[in-house]
Amino acid sequence: MKKITVALALFSCALVAQTSDDKSQDELKARIAPVGQVYLAGAVVENAGPKEPRTGEQVYNAACFACHTPGNALGAPGKQTADWKPRLAQGLEVLHKHALEGIRTMPARGTCADCSDDEILAAIKFMTEGV
Numbered sequence: 001m002k003k004i005t006v007a008l009a010l011f012s013c014a015l016v017a018q019t020s021d022d023k024s025q026d027e028l029k030a031r032i033a034p035v036g037q038v039y040l041a042g043a044v045v046e047n048a049g050p051k052e053p054r055t056g057e058q059v060y061n062a063a064c065f066a067c068h069t070p071g072n073a074l075g076a077p078g079k080q081t082a083d084w085k086p087r088l089a090q091g092l093e094v095l096h097k098h099a100l101e102g103i104r105t106m107p108a109r110g111t112c113a114d115c116s117d118d119e120i121l122a123a124i125k126f127m128t129e130g131v
């Protein structure tokens with residue numbers, strides 16, 4: 001019995017020692033990573049299925065409006081205002097790239113993580129309509 005206790009104590013010391021250094025932490029993370037991936041895969045499957053792309057207006061109302069309302073104090077070009085004129089001069093392609101990657105205080109994808117590239121483009125077209 002005593003031997004088992006000592007063995008157990010040593011074993012748990014070894015475990016503590018092993019998990020407390022960074023390399024082992026990384027190994028541990030790598031070992032549990034597949035569990036997280038399965039969970040994520042499940043979430044993706046849940047959201048899968050035929051989904052109509054949202055219109056530019058829908059994307060704007062869901063994500064972009066938070067910052068792109070006309071007259072906002074953030075310096076974000078206001079929806080359908082002349083603010084867009086100098087930005088449009090860069091070309092739609094550049095605006096699209098900047099919206100996807102983010103630029104200065106503009107967050108990547110305008111915080112719409114589940115927006116497709118086309119949906120982001122549609123939102124830009126909506127915001128620049130009539131400019």
Ligand code: HEC
Pocket residue numbers: 059060063064065066067068074075076077087090094095096098099103104105106107109110111112115120123124
């Ligand atoms: C958290 C606030 C915020 C949200 C949400 C946001 N934007 Fe922006 N956006 C900004 C700001 C601020 C700028 C101006 C950045 C600058 O030029 O310094 C900007 C600039 C832009 C530009 C111009 C980039 C350029 O090259 O001049 C585009 C295009 C754009 N946003 C698209 C979008 C779209 C599309 C959405 C919604 C999917 C969105 N933004 C959501 C804050 C936001």
